[in-house]
Amino acid sequence: MANFYHSVRLDESLCKGCINCIKRCPTQAIRVRNGKAVITSEFCIDCGECIRICQHHAKLPTYDSVDIMKNYKHTVALPAPALYGQFNNLTDVRVVLTALKIMGFDDVFEVSGAAELVSEISRDYVMKHTEHWPIISTACPVIVRLIRVRFPNLITHMLPVLPPVEVAARLARKKAMAETGLPAEDIGILFISPCPAKTTFAKAPLCTDKSEIDGVLAIKDIYPLLLGPMKQAALAPEDLSISGRIGIGWGSTGGEAGGLLSDSYLAADGMENVIRVLEDLEDEKFHDLQFIELNACSGGCVGGVLTVENPYIAQAKLKRLHKYEVVARSHLDATPVEKPFWKNRLEYEPVFKLGESLLENINKINLVEELCARFPGLDCGSCGAPTCKALAEDIVRGKASENDCIHILREYLKEIISPFSMLDKDLNQGESDQ
Amino acid sequence: MSDQTGSAGVVLKYTVSPDDFTRAGEASSKVKNILKQMGISPDVIRKVSIAMYEGEINMVIHAHGGEITVTITPQEVLMELKDVGPGIEDVEKAMKAGYSTAPEQVRALGFGAGMGLPNMQGCTDEMKVETELGVGTTITMSVHMEDK
Structure with missing residues (x-):
């Protein structure tokens, strides 16, 4: 029912998966997933900012030949x-x-x-x-x-x-x-x-x-x-x-x-x-x-x-x-316009809503806050989301995981390899002692 | 992940920095966006954001900043605005439209028209002002969720 047609397309072959467009998008509609920019259709408002910023010309406007x-x-x-x-x-x-x-x-x-x-x-x-x-x-x-x-x-x-x-x-x-x-x-x-x-x-x-x-x-x-x-x-x-x-x-x-x-x-x-x-x-x-x-x-x-x-x-x-033009050449009395008003009311589309029920959303907002506290807050974009908060929202929406954050991932990897690195240290220690 | 969610409410805390008009409204703007993400009805969002914005401005103009706590539950949005400013001398007068004690330089910026407290009251279902001269003011406001 809701209409989300768009006039911005991606040429996948040109997209390098950089973070320029995700950072520029005013409605945070773009994510980089699997190395390519993906537009969330409901969030996009066709402003063209991503077309303007993309140095690789991977974002293409739609129009007729x-x-x-x-x-x-x-x-x-x-x-x-x-x-x-x-x-x-x-x-x-x-x-x-x-x-x-x-x-x-x-x-x-x-x-x-x-x-x-x-x-x-x-x-x-x-x-x-x-x-x-x-x-x-x-x-x-x-x-x-x-x-x-x-x-x-x-x-x-x-x-x-x-x-x-x-x-x-x-x-x-x-x-x-x-x-x-x-x-x-x-x-x-x-x-x-x-x-x-x-x-x-x-x-x-x-x-x-x-x-x-x-x-x-x-x-x-x-x-x-x-x-x-x-x-x-x-x-x-x-x-x-x-x-x-x-x-x-x-x-x-x-x-x-x-x-x-x-x-x-x-x-x-x-x-x-x-x-x-x-x-x-x-x-x-x-x-x-x-x-x-x-x-x-x-x-x-x-x-x-x-x-x-x-x-x-x-x-x-x-x-x-x-500058030297007449004020106006077209006037309603000479050119009447039939039904110039909107035919349908504009309906609010709450696309940024995290979940359905209020109770569910209370939990989701709390989870977002909790995740944000854990993320480094650098808004580096390496995860493919424009900000740490946007990543947290994506996780809550089930569209991303915590380990998409390279800082969290690094901590995680450090934890896994820590027994080995201790071993490594011990070995090195042994070598230098000789 | 954590059982903090069991309380069926969202608690948000903000610090309002003193005398910085460029940052006034930051907290209310954040709350507004969270309410939109929660799918709260536009009318409730309107009331909360206006009441909170006015309160925030008041804290900047009169009270050298302070702390705001917003609690969102399925029943209401509760806002507590706490400052350790000079206190309000005459609450009844302050609640009247057009009454203002804002200094001239603040009015020159277009603030301090004496509509803050009356606006806050107009937008909320409950409002309580606790104030003590020289100690500070705590304003508690509630906007009820309508069950549509």
């Missing part, structure tokens, strides 16, 4: 605003949009246009639901999954609005069907994404039954294919743009909050910072904020693992790009 375009009679590209931050000296978004058509897409629908509609919907929702302040953004699928498994008390604070890409996909399909007369299945709605978490959303969305996104392409795959067409497009760019400053701003941190036209917000990015904000929020430390924007990647979407440019440079480029 550009060849998916061939599967449809009519294709629509949905460029994420982060795409615009990838290019040097870009001053006109229309050049990128036109180049996407030259590259082979039949049409283009800017996600940033849909983002402006989502901004309008969110503004209204935030003002009407003061009882849920601060409202937490839900555009980043990683944040939704993180709250689902770790912050049950914050679920009521979540903005129950579909992310811009989904709104864009729905609008784009409707438009394409009207314009071409083709049935829905002949139209390919293809998102050009900064991150694999959107693949997870497209394949197994939470809070809505089915996504209208047919494929998720990587910005890093599209980028080299666009450079040539962009030169051509620059000569006569088509007027395909449907967004302004607000929509393009969504590509980096603070952009979504900016679209609310209120100063009462905070915007946090990067897993560690996001978790800290959520922890504090859970303790009700913030009182006067209306909105909290959270992005799993540092810098926001421009920091996704499928992008090519340094996130901070991309952020600067986006800023320069939208």
Whole structure:
């Protein structure tokens, strides 16, 4: 029933069994077992940190190949605003949009246009639901999954609005069907994404039954294919743009909050910072904020693992790009969105629970504490778990043993061989006496 | 392994270090995570973490730190916050929302709004304040497990 699809895979042949990913994972979802990294599916939230840290490129993001375009009679590209931050000296978004058509897409629908509609919907929702302040953004699928498994008390604070890409996909399909007369299945709605978490959303969305996104392409795959067409497009760019400053701003941190036209917000990015904000929020430390924007990647979407440019440079480029733009080009009165809200409630998934009954868990917690007292507390990772406490939890869950700790093992071995070493000493003693 | 588990409860002990705001909240955060691992209902977790966080902050602001003991049983989460600080002069006043004796530099940090004790009481099913001037304060709070 619970949905734990993931967009991170392991190439076993490349994995060296080092401890970099287990240390970096914010939900402690990875263990090294038998020399290879293994992801615990229920703990993983698709943040992509392991992909970022793996020097051996053994962690692979899941997304679609550009060849998916061939599967449809009519294709629509949905460029994420982060795409615009990838290019040097870009001053006109229309050049990128036109180049996407030259590259082979039949049409283009800017996600940033849909983002402006989502901004309008969110503004209204935030003002009407003061009882849920601060409202937490839900555009980043990683944040939704993180709250689902770790912050049950914050679920009521979540903005129950579909992310811009989904709104864009729905609008784009409707438009394409009207314009071409083709049935829905002949139209390919293809998102050009900064991150694999959107693949997870497209394949197994939470809070809505089915996504209208047919494929998720990587910005890093599209980028080299666009450079040539962009030169051509620059000569006569088509007027395909449907967004302004607000929509393009969504590509980096603070952009979504900016679209609310209120100063009462905070915007946090990067897993560690996001978790800290959520922890504090859970303790009700913030009182006067209306909105909290959270992005799993540092810098926001421009920091996704499928992008090519340094996130901070991309952020600067986006800023320069939208400096002289109109505030917004898409508006709800011209482009109404049908049912933009979540269809299903988000259900808390207590995946970190050690056992079933409370009594059982009392025993298990005591056992964890006891084991932790025995371990050296170095958090060396040699056992394959990120911390001594994580190993203790694994043992309690029946997934590891005490001797996985090399320090405990060493003590154990010392104990076994001690009679022999005494013998050895005696022999040596005898030799030197001679 | 050991028969410590026979008592059907988890006992956790924490030391709150004095005057260190950067570490205030550490104990409540640890307890919160343990409660989540135990599958305790989100509502109980919310009450415990807020009550304990407020108590911890109080110990840092007013009492030069102290000791916290948390006992989790199938019936309740019991928190005992013990300090050897100056004691509370007027408990009744301190329990009123908005009343604060926190120094100016503490309020500048956004703490000391006079909501600590009232919040703690609001989040707990039972709360007892034992205090003696010049000797210290012990606050005992209990959040009952609801049987859902």
